Amino acid sequence: MTVQEVGTPRKRSEDARLITGRTRWTDNMTPAGTLHVAFLRSPFAHARITGVDTAPAKERPGVVAVFSGQDFAAEQGSLPCAWVVTEDMKHPAHPPMAVDEVRYVGEPVACVVARDKAAAIDALEEIDVDYEPLSAVVDMEAAIADGADLVHEDLGTNKSYTWVFENGDLDAAMRDAPVVLERRYVQQRLIPTAMEPRSVLCVPEGDEFTLYSATQIPHILRLMLATVTEIPEHRIRVVAPDVGGGFGSKLQVYGEEVLALLLARRLGRPVKWTETRSEGNMTVHHGRDQIQRLTLAAERDGRIRGLKVELLADMGAYLMLVTPGIPLLGAFMFNGIYKMDALSFTCTGVFTTKTPTDAYRGAGRPEATYAIERMMDELADELGIDPIEVRRRNWIAHDEFPYETIAGLTYDTGNYEAATDKALELFQYDKLRAEQADRRERRDPVQLGIGVSTFTEMCGLAPSRVLGSLSYGAGGWEHASVRVLPSGKVEVVTGSSPHGQGHATAWAQIAADRLGVPFEDVKVLHGDTAISPKGMDTYGSRSLAVGGVALFSACEKVVDKARKVAAHLLEASEQDLEFSGGRFSVRGVQEEGKTIQEVALAAFAAHDLPDGIEPSLDSDATFDPENFSFPHGTHLCAAEVDTETGMVKLRKYVAVDDVGKVVNPLIVEGQVHGGLAQGIAQALYEEAVYDADGNLTTTTMADYLVPSAADLPTFTTDRTETPATSNPMGVKGVGEAGTIASTPAVVNAIVDALRPYGVHDVPMPCTPERVWRAMRAEEKPAAAEPGAGGGLGSAGGDQ
């Protein structure tokens, strides 16, 4: 009667409005009387503000008001940090608009409110700010050296915190192991670059406010806005309308959102602000930015004994919503899918005079996976073992799950063998290795490299008790409600708040299956605190593994209630009813039955309900998982590296991911593709660059290189399916996997291509210049290593 929805590649119901331009981006909404806001931003990385003269700007045509940070000092509060990772963590005040000191280029200093955007921007030029420049603090290692200039003078240090985790006897492992490798990797700073720039519109109505924002987190934002501004929570409604991508960057409480609310309150009119891309690059929180020092101890047969991880993590100038927690999310992933006897992890959060960092797609886990997967290749090279074989000798075998890792997580399921075997076959690994050998033999100027990445991640953030144990400010449950309307149509409300993934389609598929109603009869509502009363929003691949499961549970409750009503109407016992295809029938008497729509109407009319049953067919549920979910997979990359120019071309990319049960294969594939693009971009193209004075030099898309269609290969993607055991649907989540796995796969391929030149690393992004320099920096006088075709391609030797 109804098709099986879950598992079907249904095309998205979201698309209709997106392909026709009938969208509700925040910047598309301009209620009558809206005033437009523009911010004056610091041109200095670090300076004292000694005076702000706003008077001339107020005289400009169209200008309604001009404010400095001082004007809002008493009411703007401090932007929140919800993750105090250690008791002694240094957590400086963070005013939405700077009052007496600026600490990164782009920090807001003043704002103009005008009748249109052009007038507001024009007037910015008339604001006169006196700055007394202070020293920029750009380099993390210099920042923690003795005598370093301080970002926050009153803290007396640039260290925010040091967080330590240790398990096993690492000293013994290091002492006894015959092989000890030390490496230093830099996770460059990235700019998330959602295509939709941030935008916020606040509409006041008396003492109540509706704030529209391009945000991933309407529920968290509402609570935080109330906390920061002391406007009561129930007088703030936050709406996330269509949101054009986030990748973590819209998992934030931004100063501009707080100020929009305060400006709307002060002026009594709707106010709107939309960032330009260049101010966005300076002020949207950045991602990654770690220096990783790794020491790996192993046996000669490749078995890992222990791993020591020492991180410096750049916090930027302030701690934002979850800034200090990001590296900790990685702490549990440095061991990857491998068994080892000991792990030591130390992370120091460092303040610099740069844009604050926070969650970016994968958040901590890409950094960790990169480190261990690069180390595995280095170990393979050191021991002369194939990189796949080294991994096989260390990974958790299929029959060892559930497995408690050295980092203390319990991986519920996994099948690394299956994913790897499938990937090797799709990749034609042996054939490409043969071609590689041939090219090395022929001293081909274009060398071939093969990179592998076998990974897992923890997603489905997160079990509330785990977050509590890590001192995160709130739980990680999710809420959903389901109501079957009197007409038999269904409304589903979810607390997760999508920003382009296609949740409305996937959620409707789940509800359609569980309730046995047509897909078209289900409407998914989300992203509005007035409609969706409870929620923890969207990040960390939690929307399906937590939010989707909450919906699943709410549907089960509805069916349970419907069964009671149906039994009453059919004068049968509940136990005798079977529910199939949306219809309750008496077992063995198919012709007697009630559809769920009929039950809903009866429950609405409420003329004849069983005792104790409340009218209306609806229910809600929250789901708090008992464990994370652990997607895993094997990615293989073949890269052609031109040894004369340093150019890298990705020849082949195979991704086999295991994301558990799949609700919509189209959406899963799309998420993997997009994730791959972002991870490959970290490997090859993207980097937020600061000069010595702390100026961001990649403020535009001309400087910050987001790859285009012409830069990326066609991917081969496939799946294995090992259902998660931590939720009744067996789902895991997919949003971050591609990004996590691809960066090391690509860099491993590049380094593999260049091993004959003695290259052990190429810093990211692996631009042609960096590849070229790495090759020549490693060149020994006697040219390349023995047996690797000495001297190949080594003509240009100047540095």
Place this chain on the structure above:
Amino acid sequence: MPRIHVEVDGATYEDDVEPRLLLVHYLRERLGKVGTPVGCDTSNCGACTVLMDGMSVKSCSVLAVQADGLDVTTVEGLGVDGDTHPMQRAFHEEHALQCGYCTPGMIMASLDLLRENPDPSEDEVREGLEGNLCRCTGYQNIVKAVRRAASDMREPGRQEVTP
């Protein structure tokens, strides 16, 4: 202020505009044609691509006065629910969008691409769309969609390349 006459999505407009006003702001703020979004301020991303007399332009790089006397087509003029253009349908069928912010520009740029080359190879689509950035899809399905639309549009009896 200069006065312009312009046809946008089938309707004629006559407006006084500031000489500095960009076409995208004219479309969005004066005409309410908000289906064309702004993604950057350096003409790199292509989100604001529209057709001007059938040729694709990044509307953030064109002054409104330059559209005087011309015919502008935005994604809103291509088709609506139930009567969408083959290119719009192909984007839907091939799951060539996620957040959808780049989609109007992608669709408009793809139409111009097919005007020049009605049967592009995969590489030609990739090269042809180099000026339009997408952050969600990794482009693979966009390439598939454009080639599917090309095929659909070449079939006799189907809609012409230009809208």
